[in-house]
Amino acid sequence: MMAATASYPRRWRAPGLFGSPGRRLAFWAVVLAYLAWSLSTLNIDTARVLAGLPRAWTILERMVPPDFSRWHLLLTGMAESIQIAIAATIAGAVFSVPLGIAAAANLSPRPLYLAARAFIVVGRTFHEVIIAIFFVKLFGFGPVAGLLTLAFSSAIFLGKMLAEDIENMKPGPVEAIRATGASFGQTFFYAVVPQVLVKTLGVLIYRLDSNLRHSTVIGIVGAGGIGQTLSASFTRYDFDFASAILLTIAAMVAFGEWFSDWARRRLR
Amino acid sequence: MTAHQQPPRGTAPARTYPDRWERYSPRERIVHWLWLGGIALAAAWSVSALDIEWAFFADAHEQAVDLVERMWPPRWSYLPRIVQPLIETLHIATLGTMIAVVFALPVAFLAARNTTWNQGTWLIGRAMLVLSRSINTVIWGLVFVAIFGPGPVAGICAVAARSVGFIAKLVAEAIEEVDAGQVEAVESTGATTLQVYGVAILPQILPVLIGTTIYRWDINVRESSVLGFVGAGGIGLLLYASINQFAWSQALVILIAILGIVIVSEALSAYVRSRIV
Amino acid sequence: MAAEVQAAGRPRPLLAVEGLAKVYPTGKKALGGVDIVIDRPQLVAVIGSSGAGKSTFIRCINRLVEPTAGRVLLNGQDIVALDRKGLRAARRRIGMIFQEYNLVERLSVMQNVLSGRLGYVGLLAALRYRFPPQDIQAAFALLDRVGLAGYHDRRADALSGGQRQRVGIARALMQRPDLLLLDEPTASLDPKTSRQIMRLVRELVAERQTPAIINIHDVALARAYADRIIGMKDGLIVFDAEAGSLTEAALTQIYGEEDWSSPQEEDEDIPAGAAAMASLGMTS
Numbered sequence: 001m002m003a004a005t006a007s008y009p010r011r012w013r014a015p016g017l018f019g020s021p022g023r024r025l026a027f028w029a030v031v032l033a034y035l036a037w038s039l040s041t042l043n044i045d046t047a048r049v050l051a052g053l054p055r056a057w058t059i060l061e062r063m064v065p066p067d068f069s070r071w072h073l074l075l076t077g078m079a080e081s082i083q084i085a086i087a088a089t090i091a092g093a094v095f096s097v098p099l100g101i102a103a104a105a106n107l108s109p110r111p112l113y114l115a116a117r118a119f120i121v122v123g124r125t126f127h128e129v130i131i132a133i134f135f136v137k138l139f140g141f142g143p144v145a146g147l148l149t150l151a152f153s154s155a156i157f158l159g160k161m162l163a164e165d166i167e168n169m170k171p172g173p174v175e176a177i178r179a180t181g182a183s184f185g186q187t188f189f190y191a192v193v194p195q196v197l198v199k200t201l202g203v204l205i206y207r208l209d210s211n212l213r214h215s216t217v218i219g220i221v222g223a224g225g226i227g228q229t230l231s232a233s234f235t236r237y238d239f240d241f242a243s244a245i246l247l248t249i250a251a252m253v254a255f256g257e258w259f260s261d262w263a264r265r266r267l268r
Numbered sequence: 269m270t271a272h273q274q275p276p277r278g279t280a281p282a283r284t285y286p287d288r289w290e291r292y293s294p295r296e297r298i299v300h301w302l303w304l305g306g307i308a309l310a311a312a313w314s315v316s317a318l319d320i321e322w323a324f325f326a327d328a329h330e331q332a333v334d335l336v337e338r339m340w341p342p343r344w345s346y347l348p349r350i351v352q353p354l355i356e357t358l359h360i361a362t363l364g365t366m367i368a369v370v371f372a373l374p375v376a377f378l379a380a381r382n383t384t385w386n387q388g389t390w391l392i393g394r395a396m397l398v399l400s401r402s403i404n405t406v407i408w409g410l411v412f413v414a415i416f417g418p419g420p421v422a423g424i425c426a427v428a429a430r431s432v433g434f435i436a437k438l439v440a441e442a443i444e445e446v447d448a449g450q451v452e453a454v455e456s457t458g459a460t461t462l463q464v465y466g467v468a469i470l471p472q473i474l475p476v477l478i479g480t481t482i483y484r485w486d487i488n489v490r491e492s493s494v495l496g497f498v499g500a501g502g503i504g505l506l507l508y509a510s511i512n513q514f515a516w517s518q519a520l521v522i523l524i525a526i527l528g529i530v531i532v533s534e535a536l537s538a539y540v541r542s543r544i545v
Numbered sequence: 546m547a548a549e550v551q552a553a554g555r556p557r558p559l560l561a562v563e564g565l566a567k568v569y570p571t572g573k574k575a576l577g578g579v580d581i582v583i584d585r586p587q588l589v590a591v592i593g594s595s596g597a598g599k600s601t602f603i604r605c606i607n608r609l610v611e612p613t614a615g616r617v618l619l620n621g622q623d624i625v626a627l628d629r630k631g632l633r634a635a636r637r638r639i640g641m642i643f644q645e646y647n648l649v650e651r652l653s654v655m656q657n658v659l660s661g662r663l664g665y666v667g668l669l670a671a672l673r674y675r676f677p678p679q680d681i682q683a684a685f686a687l688l689d690r691v692g693l694a695g696y697h698d699r700r701a702d703a704l705s706g707g708q709r710q711r712v713g714i715a716r717a718l719m720q721r722p723d724l725l726l727l728d729e730p731t732a733s734l735d736p737k738t739s740r741q742i743m744r745l746v747r748e749l750v751a752e753r754q755t756p757a758i759i760n761i762h763d764v765a766l767a768r769a770y771a772d773r774i775i776g777m778k779d780g781l782i783v784f785d786a787e788a789g790s791l792t793e794a795a796l797t798q799i800y801g802e803e804d805w806s807s808p809q810e811e812d813e814d815i816p817a818g819a820a821a822m823a824s825l826g827m828t829s
Contacts, residue, residue: 031366035363038359038363041352041356041359042359042420043419043420044419044420044421045417045419048416048419049416049417049421051417052415052416052421055415056415059415080317080318083313083315084314084318086310086311086314087311087314087315087318090307090310090311090314121531122527125490125526125527125530125531126523126526126527126530127491127493127494129406129494129497130493130494130507130523130526133497133508133511134335134511137335138328138331138335140324142319143318143319143320144320144321147318147320170647172643172645172646172647173647173648173649173650175643175647176641176643176647176648176713176716177649177660177663178609179609179636179639179726180636180637180640180641180660180661180662180663180664180716180720181633181636181638181663181664182633182660182663182664182671183633183668185668186663186668186671189668189671189672190649190652190656190660190663190671191649194649194650194652195650195651197651198651213402213404214404216404217404217406217407220406220407220410220498227407231410234410234411234414237414246403246407246411249402249403249407250398250399250402250403251402253401253402253403254398254402257402283686283689284682285682285683285685285686285689286681286682286685287678287679287681287682288678288681289655289681289684289697290674291653291655291656291674
């Protein structure tokens with residue numbers, strides 16, 4: 001009876017991620033085609049890669065247990081990384097203020113604004129390691145190059161964030177303070193600073209944390225810190241010491257992240 | 269009315285008002301100074317221990333000018349030789365991200381409190397997140413070059429190893445914020461755990477998963493531009509070699525190329541993400 | 546008649562605006578040559594529909610908006626001709642009060658009030674909040690006068706709208722201004738608070754013998770509290786007379802056709818005292 005009055009479809013398929021079966025097919029076809037193309041262009045030494053699998057096991061075996069016996073070397077490298085991070089954050093913060101003001105469309109004259117923005121875009125593009133290698137060429141191997149690298153990229157990052165905060169602040173108080181006959185500096189400190197200070201401090205703490213992370217890498221091109229020690233231990237196949245360094249870095253970075261979250265929560 | 273007739277001075281207050289006012293109480297003042305002192309000490313410790321050779325700074329500007337002069341003009345004839353490494357760089361970023369997504373999903377379910385099995389599995393999931401995230405891509409590169417030897421495979425693995433933690437952390441947070449009502453509704457039909465994950469949770473976290481993945485991809489393009497420094501494939505190898513041979517005008521061409529692909533991938537990623545949300 | 550006698554004794558008007566014009570870079574003509582003279586301390590209300598140029602006019606006087614042509618003579622000095630330094634000095638003598646109060650919200654009431662003296666202290670003193678004792682005394686006295694005694698250490702974002710506007714008024718008066726500019730000071734306030742603020746402004750104009758120009762949407766408020774009303778339309782002055790002579794015909798001229806005698810406008814209860822004060826400017 002029922003079947004006679006209304007014939008309901010007996011087939012139904014869930015609407016997939018891609019809307020229709022055709023689009024789903026197209027998606028997987030594109031993925032497969034990409035995999036085929038990319039894997040054929042990359043010259044992969046299959047034999048070497050396959051040899052790597054048992055090798056990974058030997059390396060892992062040699063990494064456990066980690067060797068903390070050269071702890072003084074580890075400690076010196078870690079301390080240097082932390083010093084680089086702190087000094088770079090402070091130096092970066094100092095330089096970020098003029099940069100941030102120059103890159104804020106509502107405070108800075110048009111040509112200066114465009115120049116500052118272009119500087120930020122170009123500076124942000126390059127990985128810290130690339131910047132580090134230039135400073136190593138200019139200042140020689142050692143922590144100074146690392147300090148300058150991180151100070152440079154911190155200034156750009158903090159300057160960008162500061163510029164955005166300044167652009168997003170309320171214009172009313174600035175107009176009001178200007179209307180009292182205050183100078184540019186006074187207007188900046190009375191109307192701009194109170195509006196952006198708390199956010200900027202939060203960004204600063206975040207940047208200290210990320211400088212701590214980055215300071216472990218730039219040593220690879222000789223810019224000081226624990227990265228240099230780590231890189232050396234890898235080239236000497238000193239894997240148990242390398243694993244000790246890796247664990248220490250992981251612990252420090254995790255602590256840094258926890259500290260940064262805690263400190264930013266305390267800011268109001 | 270009276271005000272009109274009185275001279276302005278006549279309205280001087282009968283009361284006297286304090287003529288001293290301090291913004292901060294003495295205690296706040298001490299706290300401020302302690303903070304400043306602490307920061308100054310940290311700065312002093314950092315800078316003094318770094319043994320900075322200040323003399324280097326004296327001629328830094330001359331060296332910089334010298335460097336710029338050597339770089340300019342860029343050696344455009346070098347461009348054809350870097351096309352292949354550039355494509356390889358993009359492949360490392362893309363393949364690494366693809367592998368990362370596959371691994372990130374189970375890790376995310378393990379590391380989210382409401383989908384993990386017990387305290388033990390949750391701790392394992394969290395430990396994987398911390399380990400993956402706290403080691404930089406380049407350092408992962410060192411590890412995988414030691415395993416697989418130099419080449420793009422090490423780079424792909426390095427990108428994947430770092431990205432798993434990044435993607436899984438954000439996805440795990442999304443899982444923990446999933447609407448519990450929908451999950452209960454599916455559970456009440458008697459579905460198995462995996463069915464619940466697939467039907468009730470996955471659709472809810474999908475936008476986060478896709479958005480995070482695309483965002484990570486554009487970070488990975490930037491990261492894979494330097495993986496060559498440790499031998500893990502991509503354009504970094506040529507850049508490192510050019511700089512070590514003091515072939516500065518060649519290095520400039522590479523830098524411009526990196527600038528190009530990083531900016532394009534960043535814009536592409538921002539565009540796609542804005543379309544999704 | 547005391548005020549007129551005083552005016553006759555003065556060699557020049559307090560404020561004279563001559564041919565003030567403003568064309569925005571977009572080509573919009575906001576002001577098309579405005580002339581007014583204020584020769585005694587009075588409360589001058591500027592009315593007109595949105596886009597008539599009221600806000601541009603008031604901002605051209607202290608050059609928060611740069612006028613395209615014309616002169617603004619404050620006590621005989623042309624503000625439009627001043628360089629940056631001279632402009633800053635001139636702005637110190639012009640207090641301004643805003644619709645959105647424009648307090649710096651994270652600062653305390655006292656810091657906001659003292660910011661009215663920024664033109665008189667150096668950058669370093671301002672940073673350390675070191676103001677002369679007489680300024681601090683004056684700030685406390687002003688807070689008392691505007692009804693905020695004891696509020697000096699509150700943060701500005703903890704205050705109500707009416708309280709914030711009182712702080713804004715205190716900040717403007719800290720400048721010991723020769724002229725007050727008020728840009729829609731009551732537009733964000735409820736009717737009762739609006740009246741209180743208008744009464745305060747009116748009293749302060751009388752006490753301090755300072756002329757004030759006020760942009761206002763509310764015609765009833767303008768009638769009740771202003772001494773003189775200026776009507777603007779399309780960037781030009783179409784009405785300028787004592788508040789009592791603002792007729793229905795004049796309103797039609799300013800705002801266009803509308804039944805101005807509809808009860809909504811007339812029914813608002815004007816307090817007896819305020820009505821008496823409103824008539825003061827014309828009858829006494």
